[in-house]
Ligand SMILES: [Zn+2]
């Protein structure tokens with residue numbers, strides 16, 4: 001990254017409080033080095049990393065927008081909804097996240113049971129050791145399979161065992177799209193559909209109807225054509241545009257910070273859409 005690179009935003013980053021490998025402080029430090037400001041910490045189903053990220057924000061002079069990425073299972077598919085500028089300390093919001101944590105543990109046990117039936121033994125402590133402080137998920141199981149050399153690449157773990165329709169896939173998501181979007185909006189946040197290039201747009205009208213306000217246009221999995229189509233769609237539907245690297249530290253084999261750079265004008269539009277007085281989240 002050259003020192004003259006223009007500053008841009010990255011509104012989609014995971015820490016080790018979900019399935020990334022960096023601490024929130026490392027995330028902020030690396031963002032500063034990549035000329036990313038502001039950033040959003042968007043851990044899966046948890047806001048536990050936000051205090052540390054906010055603390056590092058002052059030290060590294062990088063604004064941290066409190067965020068979250070909620071998993072939804074509806075319409076026979078997994079969908080991710082990002083929440084921005086959420087009032088993360090709101091007890092009602094934290095309470096909403098609790099069942100998701102419990103369910104993740106039950107789901108882990110079921111995934112491991114199914115792998116066992118296939119002759120592959122991965123233990124709960126093994127996966128929890130990899131997950132560390134994180135909310136445990138499929139990526140941690142994939143990393144355990146990689147560590148055991150059952151697979152040669154992380155993606156292979158998903159393709160053979162963990163993806164939808166594969167033998168160790170276990171459905172999850174106590175949330176419907178309506179519930180996830182309501183949880184975010186009740187916490188004064190903005191609800192955005194994550195990486196639609198990956199998960200599809202078939203149900204966008206229903207999501208908008210239940211309060212979706214934006215779509216993630218810039219994401220490393222999106223092609224130039226995706227970005228073009230999604231930008232046009234956002235304009236037609238009057239949706240906010242966001243973007244981010246979806247960086248998981250080293251958990252996906254490479255550090256993605258800097259791979260999606262959101263122009264700052266889109267952050268300003270997002271900020272303007274935040275309900276109520278003041279500008280939260282520095
Ligand atoms: Zn996602």
Ligand SMILES: [Zn+2]
Nearest residue numbers: 012014069246
């Ligand atoms: Zn993500």
